Amino acid sequence: MKTKIAQVYAMEILDSRGNPTVRVFVGLDDGTLAQASVPSGASTGEHEALELRDGDKARFGGKGVARAVANVMDVIAPALLGRDPSRQAEIDQDMRALDGTPDKSKLGANAMLGVSMAVARAAAQVAGLPLFAYLGGPGACRLPVPMMNVINGGKHADNSIDFQEFMLVPHGAPSFREALRYGAETYHALKGVLSHRGLSTAVGDEGGFAPDLDSNEAACELIVEAIQAAGLKPGEQVAIALDPAASSFAGNGGYDLSKSGGGHKTSAQMTDLYAQWIRSYPIVSLEDGLAEDDWAGFTAHTAALGDKVQIVGDDIFVTNTAFIRRGIAERCANAVLIKLNQIGTVTETIEAIDLCREAGWRYVVSHRSGETEDSFIADFAVAMGGGQIKTGAPCRGERVAKYNRLLEIEHELGRAAVYASAYRLNT
Ligand SMILES: C=C(OP(=O)(O)O)C(=O)O
Numbered sequence: 001m002k003t004k005i006a007q008v009y010a011m012e013i014l015d016s017r018g019n020p021t022v023r024v025f026v027g028l029d030d031g032t033l034a035q036a037s038v039p040s041g042a043s044t045g046e047h048e049a050l051e052l053r054d055g056d057k058a059r060f061g062g063k064g065v066a067r068a069v070a071n072v073m074d075v076i077a078p079a080l081l082g083r084d085p086s087r088q089a090e091i092d093q094d095m096r097a098l099d100g101t102p103d104k105s106k107l108g109a110n111a112m113l114g115v116s117m118a119v120a121r122a123a124a125q126v127a128g129l130p131l132f133a134y135l136g137g138p139g140a141c142r143l144p145v146p147m148m149n150v151i152n153g154g155k156h157a158d159n160s161i162d163f164q165e166f167m168l169v170p171h172g173a174p175s176f177r178e179a180l181r182y183g184a185e186t187y188h189a190l191k192g193v194l195s196h197r198g199l200s201t202a203v204g205d206e207g208g209f210a211p212d213l214d215s216n217e218a219a220c221e222l223i224v225e226a227i228q229a230a231g232l233k234p235g236e237q238v239a240i241a242l243d244p245a246a247s248s249f250a251g252n253g254g255y256d257l258s259k260s261g262g263g264h265k266t267s268a269q270m271t272d273l274y275a276q277w278i279r280s281y282p283i284v285s286l287e288d289g290l291a292e293d294d295w296a297g298f299t300a301h302t303a304a305l306g307d308k309v310q311i312v313g314d315d316i317f318v319t320n321t322a323f324i325r326r327g328i329a330e331r332c333a334n335a336v337l338i339k340l341n342q343i344g345t346v347t348e349t350i351e352a353i354d355l356c357r358e359a360g361w362r363y364v365v366s367h368r369s370g371e372t373e374d375s376f377i378a379d380f381a382v383a384m385g386g387g388q389i390k391t392g393a394p395c396r397g398e399r400v401a402k403y404n405r406l407l408e409i410e411h412e413l414g415r416a417a418v419y420a421s422a423y424r425l426n427t
């Protein structure tokens with residue numbers, strides 16, 4: 001007899017910014033208990049599925065998630081009791097039908113995703129498999145190259161940098177374990193480089209340093225210096241990825257680099273700026289170099305830069321197949337940032353990834369700037385086999401939880417583990 005869902009329970013917990021978020025427990029009739037916690041973004045795309053918040057100023061300034069929690073227990077739970085947890089796609093479909101809105105605004109994407117992830121974990125436990133193997137099958141052996149955010153700006157830090165994320169990409173390492181070491185050692189070297197120049201080593205939301213710099217470009221220079229100071233080779237062992245998160249500084253028909261005093265730029269001027277940087281620094285990936293509604297700009301941007309670096313769309317696609325499909329038709333990018341809570345169920349996230357695979361696009365499984373200790377995305381990245389994960393600096397518990405889980409998975413896979421060291425965008 002199949003194991004059945006016997007209990008679905010939710011509670012309000014805190015995320016890494018001290019804001020409330022949803023944790024869901026799914027209990028089965030054989031005593032299995034699984035849980036999952038939902039992350040939360042700050043530089044959110046306009047078309048993301050809705051994160052339901054209470055709006056009651058007396059609790060957490062309106063950011064409470066009591067309504068989402070109640071939706072799990074009062075609306076979703078009764079519909080799932082007695083169901084087989086391995087029927088993930090059906091369960092996700094039924095939750096969507098219960099919600100009935102295009103943006104999940106009735107039940108809340110935070111309520112639905114918590115249930116969706118906890119159901120997957122419960123089913124994996126029943127199958128006697130680690131989550132990555134349950135979701136990815138026997139071929140799930142590829143450890144992702146991490147994108148490690150070591151300098152934070154934009155909406156993630158109160159400093160003078162417009163661009164949100166400057167990341168290390170240790171693509172030249174022989175294994176995930178070594179990649180993590182390259183990243184951690186470069187992170188520590190960067191702290192030394194900053195201190196030596198009298199710059200702040202305080203950190204932003206994702207654990208990267210958040211100094212006040214004279215220009216955005218100075219961040220690339222500091223990172224190259226840090227890679228060398230760590231005894232590693234820039235471009236060969238460790239490269240750079242950028243997420244300017246340009247929607248957050250779009251304005252006046254262009255882009256306002258006002259945090260750094262960099263003036264106003266048109267879409268074409270932004271692309272020229274990136275082209276210059278790509279010539280000067282070992283950059284392999286550029287995410288959201290333009291704003292979410294600048295579709296024509298993205299097409300030109302990809303035509304100009306897409307054969308040199310990976311062009312990743314985050315806010316423009318919001319892990320939504322409708323937007324990704326348009327992006328493929330208009331050649332707006334060559335990769336998609338994948339965030340489970342942008343779309344709100346595990347099944348729809350896998351559909352977005354399937355679309356990328358069909359188009360020959362890459363995909364990067366990603367955390368949010370507001371995270372919890374839940375390491376679901378580590379297993380998910382291995383299961384989906386895309387070979388890339390973005391999950392912050394190699395410090396702060398909520399980021400390190402994902403890296404440490406990837407170390408466990410690599411250990412568990414043993415000789416079968418493959419690090420995507422073939423990741424070479426320029427060849
Ligand atoms: C992780 C990101 O930030 P947030 O979670 O704030 O959207 C991002 O923009 O890629």
Ligand SMILES: [Mg+2]
Pocket residue numbers: 243245287288314315337
């Ligand atoms: Mg982004």
